[in-house]
Amino acid sequence: MIKKFVRTGLAVALPMALAACSAIDFGQDRIQYETSDSRAPLEIPPDLSSVPGSDRYTVPSRPQTVWASQQAQADASASNGTPANMVLLPQGEVAKIVREGNDRWIHVNMTPEMVWPIMQDFWTTVGLSLSRQDATTGVMETNWAENRAKLPQDIIRATLGRVVDLVYSTGERDQYRARVERTADGGCDIFVTHRAMVEVVKSMGGDNETTVWQPGPSDPEMEAEMLTRLAHRINQEFNPNSTKPSAAEHEAEVEKLATYQPENSISQLEQNAEGVATSIFIKEDFERAWRRLALAVDRMGFTVEDRDRSRGFFLVRYLDQEYEDQKRSEQGFWSNVFGKDTPVEAPQYVIYLQRLSDTECRVHVLGPDGKADTTGVAPRILTLLSEQTK
Structure with missing residues (x-):
């Protein structure tokens, strides 16, 4: 036809x-x-x-x-x-x-x-x-x-x-x-x-x-x-x-x-001994680092539910593919068969910009309560943000 x-x-x-x-x-x-x-x-x-x-x-x-x-x-x-x-x-x-x-x-x-x-x-x-x-x-x-x-x-x-x-x-x-x-x-x-x-x-x-x-x-x-x-x-x-x-x-x-x-790279992804991303070091003052981080958050497409520049944080939602697959596998076979169209809720994360000095900052990704992330997605978010803030 x-x-x-x-x-x-x-x-x-x-x-x-x-x-x-x-x-x-x-x-x-x-x-x-x-x-x-x-x-x-x-x-x-x-x-x-x-x-x-x-x-x-x-x-x-x-x-x-x-x-x-x-x-x-x-x-x-x-x-x-x-x-x-x-x-x-x-x-x-x-x-x-x-x-x-x-x-x-x-x-x-x-x-x-x-x-x-x-x-x-x-x-x-x-x-x-x-x-x-x-x-x-x-x-x-x-x-x-x-x-x-x-x-x-x-x-x-x-x-x-x-x-x-x-x-x-x-x-x-x-x-x-x-x-x-x-x-x-x-x-x-x-x-x-x-x-x-x-x-x-x-x-x-x-x-x-x-x-x-x-x-x-x-x-x-x-x-x-x-x-x-x-x-x-x-x-x-x-x-x-x-x-x-x-x-x-x-x-x-x-x-x-x-x-x-062309400009020199001002951010560096920091990792622990196992090679897992833990934070991002940015060699800029707080205002410039905030602007750079905010643009990275926008380009990543995070859903921003709240932000506070004075306190240096974004409250965002993000659904990672591996996290979604894991949650679906935990639901069991019949839940996946009859509820496959039920979306997995996107977790909340806090992207926190810490002021270290007048010329240095550090980015952390935390859970919604401001404590360590429990979903295991924080290292992947940091890696993606690091690529956008270079």
Whole structure:
């Protein structure tokens, strides 16, 4: 049936393509997300699934007035306190993109309560929808979506791809997480991270094959793209007279942000005599180490249920594949047969950043009570975090 439908689509669409070739726009936009339910759903491996959080979709309180004198003071404080290796890219009067090494984020001279609704609306403007948002933790996460801009931009794609959409697929899905944190100057910082899933062919023996989804690398260019667009969106909201950058200026800005800057490794995975990971040593001050660790937590896709920068901890949920398999085996044969669709509850963990000195910190993974982890998963979490914080 599908093959017959494709042949019919070819017969109908090809003449349309030939007739309309002179009117086709071959614009090279970097993003064109597909959120339609017409495609097969993306089945995420259990250890990468977002654990449903509580229904704390709190509506932020009404915006507070920010006096011009307060904003000027915040601007002056930010400019005077900028480290030598931190670059502020001019983005307007309200939102500025900050880069420190290979970490980048948006600093906004407005409170999180004022910025949150703009962040909520932003994702629809780029073709994405939100799967989770929690104002109490300042985190919002998009649904997995396909970036159709990665498909070949030829005449067949420009016509037939829109008629018979099932014929085309990139084999990739993207997800974004945005996190907002209040800053000491009365404003906030916004961090955007990207996660990817890639469809790969898996042999089932003989000529039988199937496809499975596996984690792919995060894309710095897509993170830079979303940061830039969000910064411009915030500026236009609070400063309608701000000048919109041209396509060339936007492209140059994204390329500059996405360019990798070589830097010395500042984190080291610490292990005991048996080679089991026990902690991560980070040779940075607490603020930079927190920022680096928070970005790693975002890219790992942990469900953050609570966080406290002043005390240096994240309370997260994470379902490890080996842990899930172990729990299922403990349920017994009949429980697995009749309750195989019953999910294993994801345990809670505390990711704790310990301040050792003005230039050194250490990361621990503990149980929800702040004591040693009893699930045996802490060493694997530390290993994964170590790879993201190098």
